Amino acid sequence: MSKFEWMELETLSSEITHTQSRLDAARATKNLGLVQLLERELADVLEKRAQVLADITKGLGFTGPKAKPVIKPVHQLEQTPVEQPENRSVRQLRQVPVEPWLSANEVQPQGPNATGSNGPAGTSTEKGDNSMWDKLTAADLERVKRGLAARRSEMLARHADELKALEGEQREIDVIEQAIAAFTQKFKMTSIAEVIPLEGERVPVQAG
Incomplete structure (x- = not known):
């Protein structure tokens, strides 16, 4: 413009x-x-x-930056071998926290404007307009x-x-x-x- x-x-x-x-x-x-x-x-x-x-x-x-994905810890079961006093290999189950990537539908934006800043969303647009006027x-x-x-x-x-x-x-x-x-x-x-x-x-x- x-x-x-x-x-x-x-x-x-x-x-x-x-x-x-x-x-x-x-x-x-x-x-x-x-x-x-x-x-x-x-x-x-x-x-x-x-x-x-x-x-x-x-x-x-104006298109703002994309929202950053939020990683939530999810507990899953993982099989790990545990040694017993009798020198026998026994596989036991225990809970180990795993942090997988979430799908696109579960992604939540961070911050008020999802841009990583607390300023108004229209500030960057106004700055862009002013810079175009200054270029005349x-x-x-x-x-x-x-x-x-x-x-x-x-x-x-x-x-x-x-x-x-x-x-x-x-x-x-x-x-x-x-x-x-x-x-x-x-x-x-x-x-x-x-x-x-x-x-x-x-x-x-x-x-x-």
């Missing part, structure tokens, strides 16, 4: 919020083309954020700045393309509206021109 991953996660979260607001506005205006474009962008950003979260979670993982250099920060600048440039370029597409659609709408207005005006003028001659040529009929 590094500071760059945290900064990238924050940047992706801000970009998701911004894209979601733009998607809501596009849905309100019922611009299907823009809605589909923003949905694809939002899916890509969500996938990137999930990957960054997975990397951070993997970096935070000016080159790392510069690389983060360049990444943010490149992401900002890509975002501005996408916005410019979207604005061009919207302007083109608006021009098409204006042309259609102008054609409808011209057609309507022409239809009214033709109707008036047809009605006027009919009224002028009307001659009263005389009875006779």
